[in-house]
Amino acid sequence: MSGIEQTFPVFSLISIFVIGLLFGSFFNVVIIRLPQEKSFWGGRSHCTKCGKLIAWYHNLPLLSFLWLRGKCADCGERISPQYWIVELVTALLFVWVYLNTGLSLNFVGYTIFCSLLLVISVIDLYHRIIPDELSLGGMAAGFVFSFLWAETTWVHSLLGILLGGGVFLAVALFYEKVAGREGLGGGDIKLLGMIGAWLGFQSILLVILISSAVGSVVGVVYMIWKKGDLKSAIPFGPFLALAAFVCAFFGKGLQYLLYPSIP
DSSP, X not given: OOHHHHHOHHXXXXXXXXXXXXXXXXXXXXXXXXXXXXXXXXSOOBOTTTOOBOOGGGOOTTHHHHHTTTBOTTTOOBOOTHHHHHHHHHHHHHHHHHHHHOSSHHHHHHHHHHHHHHXXXXXXXXXXXXXXXXXXXXXXXXXXXXXXXXXXXXXXXXHHHHHHHHHHHHHHHHHHHHHSSOOSOHHHXXXXXXXXXXXXXXXXXXXXXXXXXXHHHHHHHHHHHHTOOTTOOOOSHHHHHHHHHHHHHHOHHHHHHHOTTOO
């Protein structure tokens, strides 16, 4: 860590937390506008019910939600808890990455990767889609970072893209042929390719195992709760994102068990 980080550790953590809140606020804009194909670079936020522009002091991450008690200051419409949840989770993710990497190139890389996973998960939960701007853009960013950091090589990154996308594509085509309906969407295939770009091809099997296990448990609970059947549709993207996060920070040992001869 730098001298400033060592001298003012609490100040550093608070600063990273606040920066995470600010990014989380922007991520909410992306989550809302990207599926609607609206620009998220311009235009002020407004209430979805009364349409009035939100004053800057009513748009402070997390604080404004608490101050306004989760309601619009003008019409009293309840504000979706998504806003403060995304802001808080982003801030905690930034702090987590900082505690694991310090202020370094790895901090930049892992915050980008984790942010992509978070935004993709929320959009997939709400809309059952994974925008190409995020999956393909994240795939390209992961490949670029393979030249900049030591977490993976460009060869492992490229193989991760090919293997990640290829495995799920084969599974999707096989399932569609046998079941006569789509099981995995194209977004899931691209997302796994993106994960492979960041974590390397060694991560693919572990990501699939973790996401499938967690997804199966959640799927069974969901079917029992909703009294549905095997056709009940739940997005798989959040499970892939969770598995990728686990692999990024906890999966090195397991990867070496799966691939003992690969450095």
